[in-house]
Amino acid sequence: MGCKSIKSIGQPSEENSTTTGSDTNVTTPPAQGSQAKPGTTPVSYAQQGKVMLVDQSLGFxxxxxxxxxxxxxxxxxxxxxxxxxxxxxxxxxxxxxxxFLVADINKGDIREGDSVRPE
Known part of the structure; x- marks a missing residue:
């Protein structure tokens, strides 16, 4: 049988949008020379994150x-x-x-595990 039985190796993926375990939708740009599907907008930066560490005394x-x-x-x-x-x-x-990204705390009681969104 060998490696030739796997036909998708080296082939570009058909799907442009993926969903991750953190419910963050990430849209990859279309392949070079092709156009994005009508009605879709590539994500320019992260839409949602999760707080992993908090240092209240230093405010970050x-x-x-x-x-x-x-x-x-x-x-x-x-x-x-x-x-x-x-x-x-x-x-x-x-x-x-x-x-990972470091952020300054402006206000609030932020704890590990909290969700971060731009809304």
């Missing part, structure tokens, strides 16, 4: 934006939610490490 938190194509820019305002209730507000910094 670390947010995980795993499974995103591009990290949010510095000075971007996000709101922090616990369940459906808004509990705080943060502003992103330029400090990043691939999937």
């Amino acid at each position: 938190c670390v947010v995980d934006f795993m499974f995103v194509a591009k990290m949010p820019p510095a000075e971007q305002r996000y709101f922090v939610y616990r369940g459906n209730q808004q509990v705080g507000e943060i502003v992103t910094t330029s400090q990043t490490d691939e999937t």
